[in-house]
Amino acid sequence: MMQIYNSLTKKKEVFVPIEEGKARIYTCGPTVYSNAHVGNFSSFLMADLLVRYLKYKGYEVKWIMNITDVGHLTDDNELSDSGEDKLEAASKKENKTVWEIARYYEDLFMNDLKVLKFTPAFKYPRATEHVNEMIEMVKELENKGVVYETSDGVYFDISKFKDYGRLSGNSLEALQAGARVEVNEDKRSAFDFAVWKKLTGKNEAHIMKWESPWGTGFPGWHLECSAMSKKYLGETLDFHTGGEDNKFPHHESEIAQSETANGKKFVNYWMHKSRVVVNNEKMSKSLGNFFTVSDLVNKGFSADSIRFTFLSAHYRSKLNFTEEQLKESQKTIDKFNDFIQEILNTHAADKEAGIAQDIKAAREQFEKGMDDDLNMSVALASLYGLIKTVRKKLESGISKNEKDIVIDFMRSLNSIFEVFDFEPRKFKEFSAEEQKVINELIEKRNRYRAEKNWTEADRVRDELIKMGVNIADKK
Ligand SMILES: [Zn+2]
Incomplete structure (x- = not known):
């Protein structure tokens, strides 16, 4: 049995799939207006770990990660939807068309996924290619009477969704009392969020635009994920993952839209990656600690060490990312790989040394850790312990069959870690x-x-x- 900490209910829950033996997972992907940084990838790697571990356990996994290439406004996270479109801002700055910006950063992102050895998702749907589905969803929300039209858009009336605020732990009263929000005279509540934006005011010259029953415009950011997850995974998902920053207002709004439009529970298990700090400081461009994957690779760190650093820390613990840690991760990976070489190079003995039992115990402990909300420190401890035990036994010899058992075990774990190397090293020739x-x-x-x-x-x-x-x- 696998337990996952559900951010919605705030407790660990046994994973029960919607469909026996299958898992449907949706991850909020990148907004492609700039290079994704390691903090973004730490969140995506949590999803990769979940996907890979479920596959390891024999589940058939369908994983969707979207590409936000329109509609994410610069101050969407500050609860206002009057900001500039992130892609348009980048377009002006870099003197490229918005479409060029979107494809350019999408390509970089896809390349980083490869470098970091992500398991491929089933699909990476682009928001711009699913505007029809989004319009359909707005119509559905209109039928249900939860949205209203103003001069500059169509808004979701959050007072019509009683659970609004549950995920992020915000009550409506607390929200209204605490936040500074730009006043929009037409909106019933400052916290109502846009599902459709019209080409008026600041958005008059918005370049990416589509026809809709509410006039020419573009979709709201939150709506994209509700529409695309429904199209590819159905009305109820097993897992929805994202960064902690996505909880509010993004995920909160996804829940309101999807559950109202579909009349069903949206997500069974919400998972959020806690924030990453760099050298104990918040990651930011001005502090110069804003690393992309290629920044670190250019500095001489291996992509494997980045991957392993994020996988080996529990996703709910706050990670302080440092170069020192990347070096430590590399040392650990080297240790694992040295161990694999030792096994490959050792001459098989005639007698057995009880390795099968050792592996069985290590596997059980590994799975016990992973089944407990992907607790990587327990899982990895089993591996360190095993290496110690097997090394001791190597001195008096292990059999051919036992060598194979060890390698098979390491291979099965590598379906999760993807940092082990099984290629026998060539020895250097000396004169x-x-x-x-x-x-x-x-x-x-x-x-x-x-x-x-x-x-x-x-x-x-x-x-x-x-x-x-x-x-x-x-x-
Ligand atoms: Zn999303």
């Missing part, structure tokens, strides 16, 4: 002269070790490593 030098250095090191002169012994070992010689001290 007779080089061999002589190497042997001398090894003897020298052994002498230092016998004298307990660890500093010198380590220095010699570093010299050997530089030559391409790795030394392991065993019984």
Whole structure:
């Protein structure tokens, strides 16, 4: 049984799929007006982890991640919908058309997904290609009497949805008392959100536009996810994931629209990735700690180390992202890969060493951790423990069959981590002269070790490593 912390009910719940053996997952994808940063990817990687673990458990997973290429206004998160379209703002700044901006950043995003070894989603639907579905949904909301038209758009009347605020823990009264919202005379409540924007006022020259029963205009940001999730996954989803920042008003509004239009529960399990800070500071361009994937790769960090850093921390704990941590992750990955090489290179013994039981125990512990709201620290501890146990047994030998069992186990875990390397490493060839030098250095090191002169012994070992010689001290 797998338990997931449901952000809506704020407790861990046993996962019961809508359809036996299947899982439908929707993830709010990027708004393609700039480069996605590592904070965005940490949230997408939480979804990747969920998808991969469900597949590991044998579920047939249908995963949808949308591309927001219209309608996300610059101050959508500040509860006003009077801001500028994010794509249009970028278009002016970069002197490209909005369409060029959208495709350019979408391509970069898709490339980053590949670099970070994401499992492919079923589809990455673009908002601009689903405007008809969105218009249909607005019509449905109109039939239900929850939206109203003003001079500049069509708005959802949140007083008509009693659960508005439940996900983010905001009561309507608290919202009204606390927030500064730009006054829009036509709106019944400052918190009513747009499902359709007309080409008037600030939006008069909006470039991406479509015909609708409410005049020419463009869809509201929240509406996109409600319409696209319905089209590809149906009226009720198993999981909906996103960043913590998406809870309000975005997800809150998705729930109001979808549940009113469809008359059904929208999402069974909501998952939110907690925010990432960099060097204990909020990520921002002005602080210079706003990293994209390619920034870090250009600095010499591997994409695997970025991937592993985010996967290995629990998604609900606040992650302080540092370069130090990327280095640590790389060391851990190297350790796993060294272990795999050791297994591959070890000569099989005739007798068995009880490895099958060790693997069984490690697998059970791994799954126990993952089944508990994807608790990666418990899951990884099982792996560290296993490596220690198997290494000890390697000294007196394990059988061919046991070697295979270990490798199979590591392969099955790699269907989740995607950072292990099973390609047998090629050994470097040395000339007779080089061999002589190497042997001398090894003897020298052994002498230092016998004298307990660890500093010198380590220095010699570093010299050997530089030559391409790795030394392991065993019984
Ligand atoms: Zn969304």
